[in-house]
Amino acid sequence: MPIYKAPIRDISFASREVFDFGTIKALPGCSDMTDDLVDAVFQEAARFCENELFPLNQSGDQEGCQWKNGEVTTPKGFKNAYDKFVEGGWTSVSSDPKYGGQGLPDSLEFILEEMICSSNLSFSLYPGLTRGAYTAIHAHGAEDIKQKFLPKMIDGTWGGTMNLTEPQCGTDLGLLRTKAVPQKDGSYEITGNKIWISSGEHDLTENIIHLVLAKTPTAPEGVKGISLFVVPKFMVNDDGSLGDRNKLQCTSLEHKMGIHASPSCAMSFDGAKGWLVGKENAGLSYMFTMMNNERIGVGLQGLGISEVSYQNAVVYARERLQGRSLSGVKHPKKPADPIIVHPDIRRMLMTMKSYIEGCRMMGVWIGQEVDISQKHPEKEERQRADDFVQLMTPVVKAFFTDMAFENTNHALQIHGGYGYTQDFGVEQYVRDARITQIYEGTNGIQGLDLVGRKLGMHMGRLLRRFFHPVQEFIKEHEDNEDLAEFVGPLAKSFDRLQRAALTVAQKGMANPEEAGAASTDFLSLFGHTALAYLWTRAVIVSKPNENGSESLFYKGKIDTARFYMQKILPRTSTLFATIMAGKKTLMDIDEEAFGPFDFSGFSQEITRAS
């Protein structure tokens, strides 16, 4: 049986020692956030995740969701757990008090999300999607729409979804075909087919509020002609009670690699009644409000699933007896030593530990900046923080989830054959982690967003929100001999990042394919450098406590930072080289040279989606 314990001590280290939770407490509306309150929230969330959500993770995976006549049944125990989740107030943590939310900071919500995703990634998607839909309606909906839908989405009575994808249209939303025809009463009739819609139909909530992208008859071609509609499963009467069933249904469920307890629905809208959110043809930018929030959320999914797979790998590595330590027998009374004595096992464990704890610090950082961007009294500060969030969102989404796939694979490898079989539950983590690299914009698209949009935006202003603090930090500490083994590698990696940014920006301007060719490697270089900065900060916090009552914890931090600098950060050297090599070797090769294969069967499949 897999295990999970919420990493409260490390969360506290990241949010209170490396970063200062006081920054958030000082924001308007956050003064109630006493340490005691935060502790109580963490403890209660940990209890709920460990005892209610985690026990349903494996059974939910094995049972999956069931479709029958348009209705979807969630796995045993999910409805009960969801009801308790609602009762505990977990659906409303950071939502607007005007509509019934608790108004707590997003940074706190992000931490809770990590725990929820560790304990049950499939479950996390139900409230996660509702929250995304809430965000878009809250930011762009008219007041009557907000009053009608938000309170019950916030209190968890109703769920939410996001309907973008169609068979012929994934990344390229300009290919969208769903139609929205205006009606005399101000509503629209929505007709079209959507696929892979998470939580499109289920039995957890009384109603499901779908956000749907569609085109009106007079809409311009491409992405400029997309509008956003709110389309409830059941009509909502003026007094808030539920009316008739809307003309939409889930026609089937997708059979997929992981997240089996989250239904991925084919949705058919057949003249369904919907209401415009905001203005016609501005839907894509509205959806981005939701997606940006969701992208950070998907990054946190990667962090959560990495953490649980790491914990299981450590427990297994301490217990599994195989071979003897290369430096001499460690446990002579046992038939063999535990595999944690082997350098290669430690390589994998340390890789996981250094990525996970590093990303946790980065998650706290972006969480705090999200709060500042929304709540700070000074416009300039809000702008600075918003720039930072925009810049780092693709990095958090792609870097955390690429790391998650690497980490879950290490966990599986540490379990050997027992990892590949279902005995210890780690193969599920690999399968579940894999989707995080794909949905909410594939990781390739995150790389393009970083180099193609964010890098040059406002003449590099966004980039400076990261570059300046790191540059100043290096300057401040470069002569400190005690920190040389950390600041030195950080400075080298940062120099690579700066040079790569300049080259990609210059070459990309002359030829966009140059930027495209560098994008994924550049994002990885960025993520690795950011972690080097954060690990150095962690060392500065840990050194004074190295010999105190928690010496194991703090010394562990310094050792992990050292490992990161010596064994992980050199990856930036390779990344720098591949970025500098440019597009030539990718784009010069003739398309035919990829292989003389017979594609006829495959292209028939693709034709169905075009």
Ligand SMILES: Cc1cc2nc3c(=O)[nH]c(=O)nc-3n(C[C@H](O)[C@H](O)[C@H](O)COP(=O)(O)OP(=O)(O)OC[C@H]3O[C@@H](n4cnc5c(N)ncnc54)[C@H](O)[C@@H]3O)c2cc1C
């Ligand atoms: C389990 C699951 C749940 C999902 N949930 C939802 C949901 O709730 N709502 C929803 O609307 N959608 C959902 N999706 C859809 C998901 O968001 C898309 O799968 C994703 O955006 C990618 O689109 P695609 O699969 O059509 O891939 P494609 O767009 O066909 O891309 C194929 C490959 O080409 C690359 N590519 C495409 N365009 C470019 C380009 N311009 N430059 C470089 N590379 C490019 C991609 O990175 C990818 O590697 C879900 C999907 C799955 C599998």
